Amino acid sequence: MENTRILLEQNEIPTHWYNIVADLKTPPAPPLGPDGQPATPEQMGVIFPGAILEQEMSDQRWIPIPQEVREIYRLWRPAPLVRAVRLEQALGTTAKIYYKYEGVSPAGSHKPNSAVPQAFYNKQAGIKRLTTETGAGQWGSSISFAGQMFGLPVRVYMVKVSYDQKPYRRLMMQTWGAEVFASPSELTQTGRAALAENPDNQGSLGLAISEAVEEAASRPDTNYTLGSVLNHVLLHQTIVGLEAKKQFDKIGEYPDVVIGPCGGGSSFGGIAFPFLADKAAGDKRAENLRCLAVEPTSCPTLTKGAYAYDFGDASGFTPLMKMYTLGHDFMPPGIHAGGLRYHGASPLVSQVVHEGLVEPVAVSQLATFEAGVQFARAEGIIPAPESCHAIRAAIDEALKAKVTGEPKVILFNLTGHGHFDMSSYERFFSGKLEDYDYPAEAVARSLEHLPKVG
Amino acid sequence: MENTRILLEQNEIPTHWYNIVADLKTPPAPPLGPDGQPATPEQMGVIFPGAILEQEMSDQRWIPIPQEVREIYRLWRPAPLVRAVRLEQALGTTAKIYYKYEGVSPAGSHKPNSAVPQAFYNKQAGIKRLTTETGAGQWGSSISFAGQMFGLPVRVYMVKVSYDQKPYRRLMMQTWGAEVFASPSELTQTGRAALAENPDNQGSLGLAISEAVEEAASRPDTNYTLGSVLNHVLLHQTIVGLEAKKQFDKIGEYPDVVIGPCGGGSSFGGIAFPFLADKAAGDKRAENLRCLAVEPTSCPTLTKGAYAYDFGDASGFTPLMKMYTLGHDFMPPGIHAGGLRYHGASPLVSQVVHEGLVEPVAVSQLATFEAGVQFARAEGIIPAPESCHAIRAAIDEALKAKVTGEPKVILFNLTGHGHFDMSSYERFFSGKLEDYDYPAEAVARSLEHLPKVG
Numbered sequence: 001m002e003n004t005r006i007l008l009e010q011n012e013i014p015t016h017w018y019n020i021v022a023d024l025k026t027p028p029a030p031p032l033g034p035d036g037q038p039a040t041p042e043q044m045g046v047i048f049p050g051a052i053l054e055q056e057m058s059d060q061r062w063i064p065i066p067q068e069v070r071e072i073y074r075l076w077r078p079a080p081l082v083r084a085v086r087l088e089q090a091l092g093t094t095a096k097i098y099y100k101y102e103g104v105s106p107a108g109s110h111k112p113n114s115a116v117p118q119a120f121y122n123k124q125a126g127i128k129r130l131t132t133e134t135g136a137g138q139w140g141s142s143i144s145f146a147g148q149m150f151g152l153p154v155r156v157y158m159v160k161v162s163y164d165q166k167p168y169r170r171l172m173m174q175t176w177g178a179e180v181f182a183s184p185s186e187l188t189q190t191g192r193a194a195l196a197e198n199p200d201n202q203g204s205l206g207l208a209i210s211e212a213v214e215e216a217a218s219r220p221d222t223n224y225t226l227g228s229v230l231n232h233v234l235l236h237q238t239i240v241g242l243e244a245k246k247q248f249d250k251i252g253e254y255p256d257v258v259i260g261p262c263g264g265g266s267s268f269g270g271i272a273f274p275f276l277a278d279k280a281a282g283d284k285r286a287e288n289l290r291c292l293a294v295e296p297t298s299c300p301t302l303t304k305g306a307y308a309y310d311f312g313d314a315s316g317f318t319p320l321m322k323m324y325t326l327g328h329d330f331m332p333p334g335i336h337a338g339g340l341r342y343h344g345a346s347p348l349v350s351q352v353v354h355e356g357l358v359e360p361v362a363v364s365q366l367a368t369f370e371a372g373v374q375f376a377r378a379e380g381i382i383p384a385p386e387s388c389h390a391i392r393a394a395i396d397e398a399l400k401a402k403v404t405g406e407p408k409v410i411l412f413n414l415t416g417h418g419h420f421d422m423s424s425y426e427r428f429f430s431g432k433l434e435d436y437d438y439p440a441e442a443v444a445r446s447l448e449h450l451p452k453v454g
Numbered sequence: 455m456e457n458t459r460i461l462l463e464q465n466e467i468p469t470h471w472y473n474i475v476a477d478l479k480t481p482p483a484p485p486l487g488p489d490g491q492p493a494t495p496e497q498m499g500v501i502f503p504g505a506i507l508e509q510e511m512s513d514q515r516w517i518p519i520p521q522e523v524r525e526i527y528r529l530w531r532p533a534p535l536v537r538a539v540r541l542e543q544a545l546g547t548t549a550k551i552y553y554k555y556e557g558v559s560p561a562g563s564h565k566p567n568s569a570v571p572q573a574f575y576n577k578q579a580g581i582k583r584l585t586t587e588t589g590a591g592q593w594g595s596s597i598s599f600a601g602q603m604f605g606l607p608v609r610v611y612m613v614k615v616s617y618d619q620k621p622y623r624r625l626m627m628q629t630w631g632a633e634v635f636a637s638p639s640e641l642t643q644t645g646r647a648a649l650a651e652n653p654d655n656q657g658s659l660g661l662a663i664s665e666a667v668e669e670a671a672s673r674p675d676t677n678y679t680l681g682s683v684l685n686h687v688l689l690h691q692t693i694v695g696l697e698a699k700k701q702f703d704k705i706g707e708y709p710d711v712v713i714g715p716c717g718g719g720s721s722f723g724g725i726a727f728p729f730l731a732d733k734a735a736g737d738k739r740a741e742n743l744r745c746l747a748v749e750p751t752s753c754p755t756l757t758k759g760a761y762a763y764d765f766g767d768a769s770g771f772t773p774l775m776k777m778y779t780l781g782h783d784f785m786p787p788g789i790h791a792g793g794l795r796y797h798g799a800s801p802l803v804s805q806v807v808h809e810g811l812v813e814p815v816a817v818s819q820l821a822t823f824e825a826g827v828q829f830a831r832a833e834g835i836i837p838a839p840e841s842c843h844a845i846r847a848a849i850d851e852a853l854k855a856k857v858t859g860e861p862k863v864i865l866f867n868l869t870g871h872g873h874f875d876m877s878s879y880e881r882f883f884s885g886k887l888e889d890y891d892y893p894a895e896a897v898a899r900s901l902e903h904l905p906k907v908g
Contacts, residue, residue: 106834
């Protein structure tokens with residue numbers, strides 16, 4: 001029987017994360033403070049510990065993973081690299097399709113890869129509590145889990161509509177000991193103001209971010225955590241691609257195409273950056289490597305946005321970041337891949353797209369669920385809606401290879417399972433989901449509100 | 455870094471299941487037909503294919519696993535054996551605690567271990583459709599998945615109250631292509647009669663079984679599948695213990711105590727029987743081995759039931775089986791480990807309990823959830839309520855070892871994750887769950903209705 005799951009032992013968990021900053025053609029544009037000047041470490045130190053700030057600004061290629069973090073990683077890592085033989089057969093393709101399965105983590109996605117080190121560094125810095133926001137609930141549950149691992153209490157501001165509609169995600173966080181509040185809440189000035197204006201406010205991710213940041217900024221013993229976009233988050237996620245490379249080495253293969261879903265950018269960067277490292281190092285195998293960052297047509301940041309300085313949040317609280325953006329007041333429609341509904345994209349992913357190292361791809365909602373169902377029926381695992389974007393692109397690449405007869409090797413990041421997203425599948429099966437291409441005119445309008453810089 | 459996950463490669467998936475019948479002191483008492491005579495293969499052949507019937511009646515010790523079944527098993531097997539180091543530390547015990555994690559299957563539990571071969575043998579026999587019933591949804595989703603793997607349509611009769619309250623389990627089955635009907639349904643005579651009597655009938659497991667069996671018995675191209683109790687199901691589940699033994703061999707350990715939750719009996723038998731095989735073979739390591747079958751105090755089949763012939767279902771449709779039973783009209787209260795609410799227990803598990811090879815243990819509901827939450831906070835994984843019963847007993851054993859200072863090796867079957875059971879955790883956290891010891895008088899009353907035999 002042919003081996004279709006490539007496993008690593010726990011002592012093969014990588015000892016270092018890979019920092020792509022060391023290999024970029026030009027240094028990343030710095031985040032800018034309210035005065036238009038580069039944000040200082042002091043400004044950001046209010047909500048992040050020193051070790052995280054150092055990583056955020058580092059240009060070192062390899063950054064050691066603390067032993068304490070590896071000891072938590074081993075609860076589920078190394079994650080398997082799996083050859084999707086039954087999917088290949090269903091497609092009749094000449095391609096080999098591999099997926100890196102991150103749904104094996106306790107929280108069910110790749111998010112704990114960064115939640116664990118974030119909790120660790122904060123604990124180490126003497127911080128007594130973490131705050132964060134969560135929409136769909138993936139990040140909130142991951143930081144709740146990670147906080148529990150280091151005995152660090154966690155407060156999650158959960159967008160009210162999700163709080164009410166996704167009680168199971170909330171319960172998951174509570175099982176790991178976190179306090180979960182519907183946002184807007186009475187706990188912060190931002191929340192109280194929003195409720196005073198409208199007691200029925202259903203919340204938004206922007207508002208929840210503001211509440212979590214406000215609490216962290218106002219208490220010296222409390223820090224804020226973020227699950228995507230920032231450099232240190234993408235750094236932590238490179239564990240995904242680094243493990244995949246070791247696994248490919250074991251079987252003497254190398255991918256021709258590497259695919260990740262792309263919202264804030266951490267799942268794409270996590271799988272793709274370590275392969276881009278090979279390209280930067282002149283590795284022959286990576287010479288013709290293609291990397292696809294897959295986003296929804298309803299939130300087409302990389303394919304239709306501008307590459308410009310913009311706020312990371314809706315209300316203009318964060319520093320300005322140079323990135324692909326649809327404008328910080330862009331309101332994405334209520335599509336069912338909550339994790340991909342972000343107006344911007346990680347500055348690092350934006351830069352490699354801008355430099356032409358990565359191809360952005362936009363896929364429509366129905367086609368992603370069709371791909372997800374096809375995958376579940378072939379391979380068993382029911383994927384998260386975010387992951388379905390990568391599956392769609394992987395299937396499309398495999399079908400192209402079928403036409404040309406090429407023996408392509410395709411790798412994608414199966415970022416999580418869909419156990420807490422079955423209501424999205426329900427909407428798909430019952431015909432309630434629709435395709436939605438965000439219109440170019442609307443993008444143009446929200447881009448008019450980009451902040452003026454310099 | 456010490457290795458805490460003991461992995462096997464796919465080619466180490468066992469090639470044979472273990473049949474404990476070969477090692478019993480006396481041959482199992484045969485199932486009896488309506489006439490009080492041993493049920494004939496012809497009678498049972500109406501709803502089962504020949505290969506399954508052969509396994510049901512076999513006394514061969516080793517039964518080969520078809521290659522086609524191993525090829526599906528490898529989608530998630532071998533399942534990891536994990537040392538719960540963080541739980542040990544939290545308990546301060548001198549014991550080593552290992553768990554075999556069956557939640558890695560696509561359906562999230564051990565149930566596909568039998569669903570896959572059942573689908574395979576039916577497909578091979580030319581059967582065109584499978585029927586089954588489901589309550590909590592674990593078995594229904596497993597057979598839906600397995601049917602899809604062999605292109606065999608599946609119809610699931612889902613107890614109406616679960617159908618309404620557990621839409622995500624239903625959607626999981628639909629994602630794998632199954633048809634799911636609320637039971638009672640209009641599709642069977644049984645269902646129509648129940649609805650005629652009471653249009654608001656919320657259904658019961660017994661009624662759903664009757665509907666699924668009726669459809670299978672009335673169509674020659676349709677067969678019925680059952681997820682526990684029967685010999686062939688326990689046979690298939692021995693893959694769990696057989697893998698665990700290989701994994702212990704790798705690290706040169708052997709358990710002193712083997713623990714499984716026990717409802718119908720397949721999760722307990724699956725992990726324990728292969729270790730009992732060592733005991734039967736005179737293996738020195740197994741000389742003092744203890745096996746604990748853990749049931750809820752609210753459904754105390756093994757600890758308070760009678761060892762007698764009884765029906766497998768509520769309405770007296772099935773053959774009579776010799777087993778521990780609380781009486782077939784026993785109505786368990788609505789506890790939140792749906793998989794353990796069965797009035798009887800597998801005849802094979804019953805026999806090894808009766809022969810004194812296995813210790814039955816009953817644990818109360820609140821104590822099991824406390825154990826489950828403690829486990830989740832130490833090890834990450836949120837366990838299914840059924841699995842919490844085994845965790846409770848494992849923790850209790852570890853605490854005993856702490857007192858005596860013994861370096862006990864404890865193994866338990868972590869049969870599944872709780873991703874679809876978070877509403878039970880909600881009831882636990884909100885104080886809505888209560889302990890309930892089924893009263894001895896009530897057991898005595900329902901035992902008065904045991905069928906007369908001979």
